[in-house]
Amino acid sequence: xxxxxxxxxxxxxxxxxxxxxxxxxxxxxxxxxxxxxxxxxxxxxxxxxxxxxxxxxxxxxxxxxxxxxxxxxxxxxxxxxxxxxxxxxxxxxxxxxxxxxxxxxxxxxxxxx
Numbered sequence: 001x002x003x004x005x006x007x008x009x010x011x012x013x014x015x016x017x018x019x020x021x022x023x024x025x026x027x028x029x030x031x032x033x034x035x036x037x038x039x040x041x042x043x044x045x046x047x048x049x050x051x052x053x054x055x056x057x058x059x060x061x062x063x064x065x066x067x068x069x070x071x072x073x074x075x076x077x078x079x080x081x082x083x084x085x086x087x088x089x090x091x092x093x094x095x096x097x098x099x100x101x102x103x104x105x106x107x108x109x110x111x112x113x
Contacts, residue, residue, distance in 0.1 A: 002037060015070055016049045017041040024096065032080045034069065041075065042068035051093070 003011065005021055012019035020038040023030040040048050043057035043065050058065065067078045087095070 008037060008039070012039045015039055015041065016047060017070060018048050018051065018054060020069075022096075024092075028080050028082055032067075032078050034067070034078065034080075035071075037071065039070040040067055041070055055090070 005019070008019040008021070017039040020034055020036060020040060022036050023034050040054070042048055043054060044061060045066070045068075046053065046057035046060075048054040048057060061082060064079060064081050067080055069076055069078055
């Protein structure tokens, strides 16, 4: 059974991570198997307890990043090959918000650039 977005956000907060409410279709995150209900714990070993933490960690990633993910009681690492993009991570966050994948900067999953 899928958790509601609010339940997922509470669990992510308790784990010190970010809730994933979806990925953009065709994105590297989707291709790597990231899905609704995952919790992003770290990027390249840097904890992602906030979107600022994520953006800092993501800005240091060139070509690929390693995401530490929590899913259904298990932690695992996922390598995500990043593609060149003309959009900044903040622009991608805005796109996620506009598509309802990330409400108001507090949910979603910007692993999509």
